[in-house]
Amino acid sequence: MAHETARAASRKLRSIQTADAASLAEYYDGWARSYDEDLEDLGYEAPQRAAGLLKAHGITATARILDACCGTGLTGRRLAEAGFEHVDGFDISEASLDEARTVAAYDRLFRQDMNDPLQAPDGAYDAVVCIGSMTYAERPEQILREFCRVARPGGLVLFTQRTDYWSDDFADVLRRLEEAGLWQTLERTEPQPYLPRHPEFADAIKVVYAVFRVV
Secondary structure: OHHHHHHHHHOOOOOOOOOOHHHHHHHHHHHHHHHHHHHHHOOOOHHHHHHHHHHHOOOOOOOEEEEEOOOOOHHHHHHHHOOOOEEEEEEOOHHHHHHHOOOOOOOEEEEOOOOOOOOOOOOOEEEEEEOOOHHHOOOHHHHHHHHHHHEEEEEEEEEEEEHHHOOHHHHHHHHHHHHOOOEEEEEEOOOEOOOOOOOOOOOOOOEEEEEEEEO
16 A cells, blocks of 8 residues: 555656645655655656766766765666766655665765755765756756856766756756856757656656756
């Protein structure tokens, strides 16, 4: 019964998009134990695609990587499988972090709301990745500026954004950061499958992978 409840949670992703921080944490706390399996059932491949993009853009095995909104550690696991040795992660869900602690992928894990200033010093990372979570950014420009702050000059910021959230306003944010000299665009993919076996997403909602070089 608990597993079926978790599977139902995986199909209510639209309903949680505008939740406040407490509701969001509660939602993912309740889903944490079956999250990885449920997403695999839905055809989710973003973590391994992100790991491949980091390699393609020159991030080495010994680089320091921040896995923003790491959840249960699914992206961290794929980063480790790809050979990356030093990954930190944060998430708003404590139960998800508990699951991530069972993954032999992280040097450090900490609780953090992505909409607050990040608990990391300037230039601490060679790359920041945020996979599957930009939909929860209340102020996208603020968190993207924070990603630039905690990445070293010459480092990467890599994130996914759903096509239904890639609005003109969001595109303007990315352009403003480039015009401000914070980053340079390296790659923006065509829309890719996101949750191809989700009954509401399938071909209706895809995901774009964006990679930037921090200046």
